[in-house]
Amino acid sequence: MAVETDVLDEMRRLRTRIPRLTGSLAATVDGLVLAHDVPETEPEGLAALTAAALGVAYRMADAAARGEFRELLVRGTRGYIATYAAGTTAVLTLLADDRVNVGRLHLEGRRSGARIADLLESRLGPASGRQADQPPAGESFAAPPPDPARRIGTLPVRTPQRPAHQPRPQPGG
Secondary structure, rough: OOHHHHHHHHHHHHHHHHHOEEEHHHHOOOOEEEEEOOOOOOOOHHHHHHHHHHHHHHHHHHHHHHOOEEEEEEOOEEEEEEEEEOOOOEEEEEEEEOOOOHHHHHHHHHHHHHHHHHHHHHHOOOOOOOOOOOOOOOOOOOOOOOOOOOOOOOOOOOOOOOOOOOOOOOOOO
């Protein structure tokens, strides 16, 4: 059984545990889709946006001296987007409607993130002793395995610039 199938099974079980969950996506921190169950959403686009948000979230946690990234929650007018660390090289992003029990979303999302991390570690981890681009016999990957040395959120982030509408201060005045 391929790692993608195992991860997808975990995401389907997650959907049964959270009644108002509308979708889920597992991706590498680089934005490559590992598995998805996101109806009416483009998984590649969501994975790329998740990777970008991770870069900012990681920098925020670091700048505020809050330790390593664990999760990110975005609330919109029609629901929530929650992203949880799944080890150091992957993330789990959940989509839920606005009436979801947020405490339950966090509890189950954290647990599933840990399970997905274990699945990836057992199937793709450094202890496997194989080349990163070679799956075990009889298996295939949906995406290349993530680089285990890369930490979550190490994406480049632009330095904030002065907004164009603010005039530059004049010397002496």
